[in-house]
Amino acid sequence: xxxxxLARPLWSLLARKTAPMTVRDLAQATxxxxxxxxxxxxxxxxxGFVRRLPDQKPIRIIMAPDIRKYETPPRADSIAPPxxxxxxxxxxxxxxxKRFDVPTLQIAAxxxxxxxxxxxxxxxxxxxxRRVTRGHHKAGSWSVYQLALNTGRRAPAVTQxxxxxxxxxxxxxxxxxxxxxxxxxxxxxxxxxxxxxxxLAKALAAWSSDLPDWVRLLASACDTTNQRTVAERLGKSxxxxxxxxxxxxxxxxxxxxxxxxxxxxxxxxxCPAFADTIPLASCVRSRRRRDPPTTAIRRLYAxxxxxxxxxxxxxxx
Numbered sequence: 001x002x003x004x005x006l007a008r009p010l011w012s013l014l015a016r017k018t019a020p021m022t023v024r025d026l027a028q029a030t031x032x033x034x035x036x037x038x039x040x041x042x043x044x045x046x047x048g049f050v051r052r053l054p055d056q057k058p059i060r061i062i063m064a065p066d067i068r069k070y071e072t073p074p075r076a077d078s079i080a081p082p083x084x085x086x087x088x089x090x091x092x093x094x095x096x097x098k099r100f101d102v103p104t105l106q107i108a109a110x111x112x113x114x115x116x117x118x119x120x121x122x123x124x125x126x127x128x129x130r131r132v133t134r135g136h137h138k139a140g141s142w143s144v145y146q147l148a149l150n151t152g153r154r155a156p157a158v159t160q161x162x163x164x165x166x167x168x169x170x171x172x173x174x175x176x177x178x179x180x181x182x183x184x185x186x187x188x189x190x191x192x193x194x195x196x197x198x199x200l201a202k203a204l205a206a207w208s209s210d211l212p213d214w215v216r217l218l219a220s221a222c223d224t225t226n227q228r229t230v231a232e233r234l235g236k237s238x239x240x241x242x243x244x245x246x247x248x249x250x251x252x253x254x255x256x257x258x259x260x261x262x263x264x265x266x267x268x269x270x271c272p273a274f275a276d277t278i279p280l281a282s283c284v285r286s287r288r289r290r291d292p293p294t295t296a297i298r299r300l301y302a303x304x305x306x307x308x309x310x311x312x313x314x315x316x317x
Contacts (some may be wrong), residue, residue, distance in 0.1 A: 006032040007040055007073060014050060015068045022059030048153070049073065051092060065095055065155045086111045087119050089291050090301045091155035094129065094147055101135070102144035103204050107216075112208045120145065122158040126167040140198065199223050199245050206247040214265070218247050221264050234259050258284060258312060269310045273300050287311050 009030045014021070023041065027034045041061055042049045049067050052059050067074075086109070093108035094100065100108075106116045124145070125128045133144040152171025159166045167176040199219040203211055222230050222241065231241045236259070243249035246254050261267055262281040271278045287305035289298070305311055 006030060006036055010037065010040060011073050012071075014061070014063040015070075017063075020062040022058050024058070024061055026061065042074065051096070062096060064092070065150070084114045085155070088155045090116055090119050091123075092153065094123075095150055095153070098147045099132070099144065100146075101144050103142065103201065105145075105210075106204060107211070113204060119158065122165060122167060122178075123156065125165065125178050126156065128156065193197055198301075199227070203245045203247075206245065212257070214260045215244065217264050218260045230264075233263050254312065271310070272308055273297075273304050283310055 010026060010032065011132045013026065015027055016161065023034060023037055026032075026041075027037045030037070041050060045052065048064065050061050050063050052061055078271065090105065090111055091111040093105055097104065097108060102113065102116055102120070105111075105120070106113055120129060121188045128147070128151075129145050130147045131143055132146045133141075134295050135141040135143040151169050151174075154170040157168040157170065159168070165178040167178070168174075169176070196232075199222040200216065203215050203219040207215060218230065218241065222245070225240050234241070240249070244253075244260075249256065260278075262279075262284045265280065267280045268277040268278055269283050270276065271283065286298075286301045287308070289301070293299040293302045
């Protein structure tokens with residue numbers, strides 16, 4: 001299927017689906033080639049029609065809510081795409097998620113915790129967001145928020161004048177003036193209950209928007225079990241795991257990434273010895289064996305592994 005005929009069914013599918021879809025699912029549903037689908041999605045993403053969710057693997061695509069009204073793809077120059085500032089990303093993520101907590105919003109928007117909390121505070125006081133569940137750090141829970149007022153895709157601008165917060169909505173042209181917290185009738189100051197007891201929260205605080213997926217995988221594994229169990233599986237100490245999560249490790253992070261992905265990921269590599277895919281954990285274990293090769297397969301590993309492109313140990317050495 002050529003790119004132009006493919007665009008119409010692809011657009012119609014994304015407009016109907018409220019849940020994110022992978023490129024593979026989109027290609028199968030439209031009977032189109034994957035490369036053609038990727039090219040079309042890239043063009044629409046640049047125009048602001050669709051957005052990818054960076055925290056999900058494989059990457060999933062969703063159409064912007066205010067674009068769904070168009071039956072066919074509009075001209076890119078007819079809809080000016082908003083600036084991709086941190087606040088714009090936060091606002092776009094809020095509109096997609098609709099119900100969220102701070103760490104989820106931080107990951108989705110690729111923004112720092114301070115940026116998320118500051119903007120969320122203003123949106124909450126302006127009536128755009130409301131808190132549905134109050135969290136507490138002693139209980140190990142996060143406050144949950146919900147989108148209350150969706151005026152459009154452009155992020156409301158927030159400025160300060162003296163003790164007054166002014167929210168200018170560029171979607172409907174409205175202007176909201178909010179007096180300082182001590183003057184508001186409901187004491188609208190936003191209090192964030194950050195669960196510093198979880199490893200994922202520590203990782204978010206240390207890495208901010210730079211949090212790699214393998215560190216998130218490591219922190220989640222620690223929260224599921226404990227640091228000691230995770231450290232034993234990696235063949236390392238508790239302190240090693242803790243320093244990775246808190247971004248204070250002085251050694252090689254690429255080596256740490258290899259260990260974490262091998263132990264807790266579901267990744268595979270194409271092994272030249274078999275001309276087939278094997279688990280990354282098997283690859284790492286086989287190439288790092290130091291005892292003499294006593295079987296035919298281990299002699300094959302000893303011959304091929306040192307020059308194998310999958311062997312990152314050789315590259316680092």
